[in-house]
Amino acid sequence: MRLGIVGCGNIATPYARSIAAADGLELVAATDPLPGRADALVAELGGVAHLTLAALLADPSVDAVVNLTAAVAHAEVTRAALEAGKHVHSEKPLALRHDEARALMELAGERGLLLSASPATLLGEAQQTFWRLVRDGAVGTVRVAYAEANWGRIETWHPTPATILSVGAMGDVGVYPLAILTAIFGPVRRALGYQTLALPDRVDRDGEPFAIETPDFAVAVLEHAGGLVSRVTASFYTTPGYQRGIELQGDDGILWLPTWLDAGSRVLLSTTGNADDYAEVAPLRPPYDGVDWSRPLVDLAAAVREGRRPRASGEHAAHLVEVLESIERSHREGGPVEVRSSFTPPEPMPWAS
Ligand SMILES: NC(=O)c1ccc[n+]([C@@H]2O[C@H](COP(=O)([O-])OP(=O)(O)OC[C@H]3O[C@@H](n4cnc5c(N)ncnc54)[C@H](O)[C@@H]3O)[C@@H](O)[C@H]2O)c1
Numbered sequence: 079m080r081l082g083i084v085g086c087g088n089i090a091t092p093y094a095r096s097i098a099a100a101d102g103l104e105l106v107a108a109t110d111p112l113p114g115r116a117d118a119l120v121a122e123l124g125g126v127a128h129l130t131l132a133a134l135l136a137d138p139s140v141d142a143v144v145n146l147t148a149a150v151a152h153a154e155v156t157r158a159a160l161e162a163g164k165h166v167h168s169e170k171p172l173a174l175r176h177d178e179a180r181a182l183m184e185l186a187g188e189r190g191l192l193l194s195a196s197p198a199t200l201l202g203e204a205q206q207t208f209w210r211l212v213r214d215g216a217v218g219t220v221r222v223a224y225a226e227a228n229w230g231r232i233e234t235w236h237p238t239p240a241t242i243l244s245v246g247a248m249g250d251v252g253v254y255p256l257a258i259l260t261a262i263f264g265p266v267r268r269a270l271g272y273q274t275l276a277l278p279d280r281v282d283r284d285g286e287p288f289a290i291e292t293p294d295f296a297v298a299v300l301e302h303a304g305g306l307v308s309r310v311t312a313s314f315y316t317t318p319g320y321q322r323g324i325e326l327q328g329d330d331g332i333l334w335l336p337t338w339l340d341a342g343s344r345v346l347l348s349t350t351g352n353a354d355d356y357a358e359v360a361p362l363r364p365p366y367d368g369v370d371w372s373r374p375l376v377d378l379a380a381a382v383r384e385g386r387r388p389r390a391s392g393e394h395a396a397h398l399v400e401v402l403e404s405i406e407r408s409h410r411e412g413g414p415v416e417v418r419s420s421f422t423p424p425e426p427m428p429w430a431s
Pocket of ligand 1: 088151
């Protein structure tokens with residue numbers, strides 16, 4: 079599959095390197111409104127730099143668009159790409175509003191195109207091993223999950239943190255464990271949310287002060303269709319430490335994935351229910367070291383070939399946008415909010431099924 083990257087910022091180089099290393103993928107084009115960004119990317123990793131989005135979308139060598147723009151531009155860029163007849167993989171969130179996300183999914187369906195979206199870290203070896211243990215009943219029926227997405231002060235390393243911080247902690251990082259929990263335990267049916275702005279005044283890595291207005295600390299309690307209750311915390315204030323994993327509490331034991339991000343995360347199981355007895359479980363196959371950004375793109379290419387939906391589906395991503403909206407609305411209105419959308423759960427990776 080020949081890919082065009084739209085948005086050549088911080089994450090574009092890791093994506094492009096991962097594309098270059100993947101079988102069956104080729105970077106053929108890139109564009110970014112900021113001068114020089116697309117040129118620098120293609121100079122290192124190949125392809126043609128287009129001056130505008132319209133020019134990239136008119137390029138017949140592009141089969142699919144990889145949307146790596148800032149979240150505020152996600153829906154607009156994805157819509158333009160679908161209208162131009164390209165398959166799309168979008169970074170998260172798929173859109174800022176659920177009605178926009180749903181409309182994108184419908185547009186893809188009408189045009190016979192595939193839409194996939196991050197987070198897709200569920201496709202990693204550790205995450206697939208974790209999921210397989212749940213399916214195999216290693217801890218019995220799982221009734222409660224705790225998930226932590228404490229991402230700390232991203233302005234200490236990200237060159238342009240304001241666009242990321244403006245999405246809020248739940249929308250930018252809480253979505254990672256939300257994507258994994260909903261894939262395994264089904265869509266959210268009721269959401270209770272709390273959010274606040276813990277540290278509005280920030281200083282960027284050049285020492286320049288700036289202010290943020292969106293919540294940097296959020297907690298959600300979610301009822302899933304499968305009966306699970308999950309408590310998800312996301313923060314751009316709290317120092318990450320150990321708090322970036324998922325712990326599942328089952329009738330017959332506990333299961334811990336210390337990070338939902340890296341494919342090489344440890345996976346720990348205790349069948350006594352005592353955390354002192356946690357023992358490592360070997361991954362289902364040797365893991366990728368870090369995040370393999372191209373994995374959902376390889377899956378998208380296979381989905382096009384095989385005429386099936388991608389594992390990191392747009393339908394699932396649109397549900398996550400409704401969950402985010404519901405968490406925010408619950409905080410505003412002071413009570414639980416019903417979540418109506420659903421999605422077809424993804425299949426495990428072939429090597430994990
Ligand atoms: N930085 C990370 O570590 C990271 C990790 C995972 C996911 N992501 C996600 O990837 C996306 C991009 O993140 P980033 O950190 O690279 O942000 P960034 O701000 O560094 O880069 C975004 C780029 O998109 C460009 N852009 C904005 N509007 C555009 C438009 N309409 N058309 C084309 N280009 C446009 C900007 O000029 C910029 O170069 C975000 O959704 C983010 O959540 C980032």
